Amino acid sequence: MDSYIDVPVAPRAQDARRTGAIKLYGPDAFEGMRRAGALTARCLDGVCDLVREGSALAQIDAFVRDFAAAHDATPATLGYEGYQYACCTSVNHVVCHGFPDQKKLRDGDIVNVDVTLIHDGWHGDSSRMYVVGKPKRAAERLIQIAHEAMMRGIRAVQPGARLGDIGHAIQTYAQAERCSVVRDFCGHGIGQVFHDSPDILNFGRPCTGPELREGMIFTVEPMINLGRADVKMLADDWTAVTRDKSLSAQFEHSIGVTSKGVEIFTLSPAGLHAPGVEVETRPA
Numbered sequence: 001m002d003s004y005i006d007v008p009v010a011p012r013a014q015d016a017r018r019t020g021a022i023k024l025y026g027p028d029a030f031e032g033m034r035r036a037g038a039l040t041a042r043c044l045d046g047v048c049d050l051v052r053e054g055s056a057l058a059q060i061d062a063f064v065r066d067f068a069a070a071h072d073a074t075p076a077t078l079g080y081e082g083y084q085y086a087c088c089t090s091v092n093h094v095v096c097h098g099f100p101d102q103k104k105l106r107d108g109d110i111v112n113v114d115v116t117l118i119h120d121g122w123h124g125d126s127s128r129m130y131v132v133g134k135p136k137r138a139a140e141r142l143i144q145i146a147h148e149a150m151m152r153g154i155r156a157v158q159p160g161a162r163l164g165d166i167g168h169a170i171q172t173y174a175q176a177e178r179c180s181v182v183r184d185f186c187g188h189g190i191g192q193v194f195h196d197s198p199d200i201l202n203f204g205r206p207c208t209g210p211e212l213r214e215g216m217i218f219t220v221e222p223m224i225n226l227g228r229a230d231v232k233m234l235a236d237d238w239t240a241v242t243r244d245k246s247l248s249a250q251f252e253h254s255i256g257v258t259s260k261g262v263e264i265f266t267l268s269p270a271g272l273h274a275p276g277v278e279v280e281t282r283p284a
Helices: 027-050 057-070 137-155 163-176
Strands: 004-007 022-025 088-091 094-096 110-119 122-131 187-189 196-200 217-220 223-225 231-233 240-242 248-250 253-257 262-264
Touching (some): 022 196, 027 057, 027 110, 027 122, 027 262, 057 088, 057 110, 094 110, 094 223, 110 137, 110 248, 122 248, 137 163, 137 217, 137 223, 137 248, 137 253, 137 262, 196 217
Parallel strands (some): 004 022
Antiparallel strands (some): 088 094, 088 110, 094 240, 110 122, 122 253, 187 196, 217 253, 223 248, 231 240, 253 262
16 A cells, blocks of 8 residues: 655655655745746756757866855765765766766767756756757757657546556657667655655556555656667766667656646746757646
């Protein structure tokens, strides 16, 4: 039996913790997530100008640090379990958690930038794909498939649905497009805890798993590979790459389950969701 807990009034940020129960939040929490999500989305909008040939990934990290400081926010990854950067930058065959170091971007590269900003105790967690110059058609297609896979997962969210419906929507679409879904990483509950219950798998069977209920807040973040789904960890114990060195792409939104469906907290205010992608969303 799945365990749920109502959180009508959010605890102090320092008291928030992962308990294993699925939290059901009230209006104040949704408002906090809107503010944190909007701030993260604005930060990712600002990254667009930095993704160009010859730029070092460290410039993106510096921008995220400065943006957070200027907006009374804190990068959640900075110091998280020893991680030393304000964001993750995953280039080409890097699946996730790539370091924003001195590596320079080259024409045709594709890069995922993953940012989580803590604002007033709430975590706005989102990632997007960016391209450097002119990408190859296969890379451009992968980005579009990854974005659509995420959106199909989000469109499966409504009260009474099941977590398996999200993963099933992502998996069936990506595989129909002859791509694979990474199974080693998944979405997660979020709010005043960075990684909370439940885990949001990017594969699954329909009508299985915990029931989606109004007030749940979590991320949807599929990682889609052009080749096989297998990944391996590099020696730094953070960076995950595709085993066959095929390209990988990921998108992520923080969302909340409403009485009518779903609310996305991290939509780009400037409409810069992804290169060449038109976004259609349902109202909350």
